[in-house]
Amino acid sequence: MLKDITLGQYFPGNTVAHRLDPRTKILLVVLYITALFCAGSFAAYGLMAAVLAVCVRVSRVGLRALVKGLKPVLFIIVFTGLLNLLFTPGEGILWAWGPFHVTETGLRNAAFMVLRIMLLIMGTFLMTYTTSPISLTDGLERLLSGLKRFHVPVHELTMIMSIALRFIPTLIEETDKIMSAQKARGADFESGNLMEKARALVPILVPLFISAFRRADELATAMECRCYHGGEGRTKLHVLQYQRRDYAALTLGVLILAGVIALRACGL
Amino acid sequence: MNTILQVERLTHTYSVGTPFQRSAVEDISFAVERGEFLGIIGHTGSGKSTLIQHLNGLLRPTAGRVLLEGKDIWAEPKKIRNVRFQVGLVFQYPEYQLFEETVYKDIAFGPKNQGKTGDALDHAVREAARLVGLRDEHLDKSPFELSGGQKRRVALAGVLAMEPKVLVLDEPTAGLDPAGRENLMANIRDFHRNQGTTILLVSHSMDEIARNANRILVLKSARILMSGTPAEVFARGEELLAAGLDVPQITRVAMALRDRGLPVDPAVYTVEGLEAQLLALKRGGGPC
Ligand SMILES: Nc1ncnc2c1ncn2[C@@H]1O[C@H](COP(=O)(O)OP(=O)(O)O)[C@@H](O)[C@H]1O
Ligand SMILES: [Mg+2]
Numbered sequence: 001m002l003k004d005i006t007l008g009q010y011f012p013g014n015t016v017a018h019r020l021d022p023r024t025k026i027l028l029v030v031l032y033i034t035a036l037f038c039a040g041s042f043a044a045y046g047l048m049a050a051v052l053a054v055c056v057r058v059s060r061v062g063l064r065a066l067v068k069g070l071k072p073v074l075f076i077i078v079f080t081g082l083l084n085l086l087f088t089p090g091e092g093i094l095w096a097w098g099p100f101h102v103t104e105t106g107l108r109n110a111a112f113m114v115l116r117i118m119l120l121i122m123g124t125f126l127m128t129y130t131t132s133p134i135s136l137t138d139g140l141e142r143l144l145s146g147l148k149r150f151h152v153p154v155h156e157l158t159m160i161m162s163i164a165l166r167f168i169p170t171l172i173e174e175t176d177k178i179m180s181a182q183k184a185r186g187a188d189f190e191s192g193n194l195m196e197k198a199r200a201l202v203p204i205l206v207p208l209f210i211s212a213f214r215r216a217d218e219l220a221t222a223m224e225c226r227c228y229h230g231g232e233g234r235t236k237l238h239v240l241q242y243q244r245r246d247y248a249a250l251t252l253g254v255l256i257l258a259g260v261i262a263l264r265a266c267g268l
Numbered sequence: 269m270n271t272i273l274q275v276e277r278l279t280h281t282y283s284v285g286t287p288f289q290r291s292a293v294e295d296i297s298f299a300v301e302r303g304e305f306l307g308i309i310g311h312t313g314s315g316k317s318t319l320i321q322h323l324n325g326l327l328r329p330t331a332g333r334v335l336l337e338g339k340d341i342w343a344e345p346k347k348i349r350n351v352r353f354q355v356g357l358v359f360q361y362p363e364y365q366l367f368e369e370t371v372y373k374d375i376a377f378g379p380k381n382q383g384k385t386g387d388a389l390d391h392a393v394r395e396a397a398r399l400v401g402l403r404d405e406h407l408d409k410s411p412f413e414l415s416g417g418q419k420r421r422v423a424l425a426g427v428l429a430m431e432p433k434v435l436v437l438d439e440p441t442a443g444l445d446p447a448g449r450e451n452l453m454a455n456i457r458d459f460h461r462n463q464g465t466t467i468l469l470v471s472h473s474m475d476e477i478a479r480n481a482n483r484i485l486v487l488k489s490a491r492i493l494m495s496g497t498p499a500e501v502f503a504r505g506e507e508l509l510a511a512g513l514d515v516p517q518i519t520r521v522a523m524a525l526r527d528r529g530l531p532v533d534p535a536v537y538t539v540e541g542l543e544a545q546l547l548a549l550k551r552g553g554g555p556c
Contacts, residue, residue, distance in 0.1 A: 011287075065286075177364075178364065181362065181365035182365060182377075183326060184358075184359065185378035185381060185427065186349055186382055186430070187381060188349065188381070202367065203367045207364055207366065210364075210412070
């Protein structure tokens with residue numbers, strides 16, 4: 001079922017991971033990703049994995065939900081892994097066949113690449129699992145508010161983002177319903193060649209687009225009825241404020257990044 | 269009579285193995301006789317839609333079986349499409365499934381998938397349009413130019429055009445105005461009377477069910493609360509009310525009369541039925 005896709009799905013909870021300021025969590029994810037790209041040894045990756053494990057533990061998000069998030073990108077992971085494995089030039093050829101060759105460097109690179117993508121995705125998902133879309137975009141808006149000086153429409157962009165996030169589950173549900181309705185009329189989405197499969201999508205896409213436009217229209221009207229006129233002069237119901245735990249978490253994040261860079265400097 | 273559809277100990281659980289796991293249908297068994305008009309009633313969330321999506325194989329039972337003319341519909345999963353042509357399912361708000369450029373083409377989608385071509389196809393489409401009360405001039409229009417009620421008729425015709433043996437309707441009158449409701453129900457009643465097709469009607473309007481069904485299935489929290497003829501079901505009006513469900517307005521009137529001491533039988537669900545009772549009372553010299 002399409003419903004089983006978890007994309008930016010929020011699991012409500014009341015752990016420290018949930019209570020952190022969204023800005024803190026965004027910054028932590030940025031730090032984490034930076035650290036991942038600085039990591040160049042198994043020791044560093046081990047540290048990164050341990051950090052993620054602790055965060056998962058603290059957030060009480062099931063590991064299974066997190067691993068499920070990897071499923072849609074499994075192809076990319078496997079593909080990048082194979083590419084690195086088979087095409088990296090270097091010494092110590094372990095196996096070769098035609099244009100393909102597995103080298104020690106290749107093996108290492110492939111392992112690092114796969115680890116990096118997996119940790120990156122799981123880390124980002126952990127943030128969306130523990131932060132509601134509303135507070136996430138709220139945090140993003142505040143973080144980027146400096147760009148307003150350069151005429152970047154930050155508020156509008158984050159509003160678009162939060163609406164999009166809000167409607168993903170709705171659209172997935174709708175797609176499910178439309179697919180069922182067309183299947184009830186004998187539509188066949190599984191068999192046939194590529195061309196026929198593409199044509200079989202028309203009975204889903206047309207109703208889906210129509211309903212998406214209808215929803216957008218209704219939403220716009222509803223927002224206008226409530227006098228929405230963009231970000232100018234708009235105040236917030238919940239004003240974000242850093243707490244002591246935010247400073248603590250950010251300090252920890254910077255220390256870990258420093259640790260990874262130090263590991264690299266030591267050639268580890 | 270003979271049985272056309274049989275549901276045996278059907279259970280369906282959504283999102284197995286996640287925190288959102290829940291059973292929407294639990295251990296439900298019933299049989300549908302050929303040519304009958306079965307009403308299915310229950311609260312929003314009682315599992316009606318989930319139940320009926322098993323009848324044409326859109327959902328696969330977590331446990332239990334569905335038999336169509338004595339054969340398990342999942343005996344050959346590859347041929348499940350044949351089941352869908354025989355058990356026509358009209359979804360709730362079916363107008364949102366329209367996609368073709370013209371009404372004609374949209375109605376033809378089902379029968380085309382069935383493999384109908386040429387005259388057979390044309391006949392099926394025109395006949396279905398006639399059954400739901402669409403005129404010829406509608407057929408060349410875009411479905412998106414039509415009114416809400418007409419769109420719904422087009423969607424209904426799209427399923428009727430497959431000439432199913434069993435027609436399952438999920439709240440076909442939801443969101444229509446009273447005149448539109450009565451109109452559509454009259455079409456469905458006529459269709460049942462003239463074609464003899466077996467009909468399952470899901471609704472949460474007791475009046476609608478009472479007026480049309482020969483037999484009623486009452487669902488509550490994923491299970492069958494009661495089943496029987498309208499008279500049998502509405503004789504247990506108090507139980508229905510206690511379960512938070514409605515009874516037809518006229519049953520309510522009869523119950524109120526009885527509570528005031530009149531010897532009326534509250535298992536009545538038509539105005540005519542109550543009228544007859546009251547006249548009989550009057551002639552008998554009762555307190556009326
Ligand atoms: N696709 C689905 N995934 C998960 N739960 C569902 C799904 N569809 C329905 N449910 C749940 O199953 C229960 C029964 O729903 P449904 O069969 O639609 O009831 P009804 O048609 O009587 O209103 C509800 O609690 C609903 O939330
Ligand atoms: Mg329903």
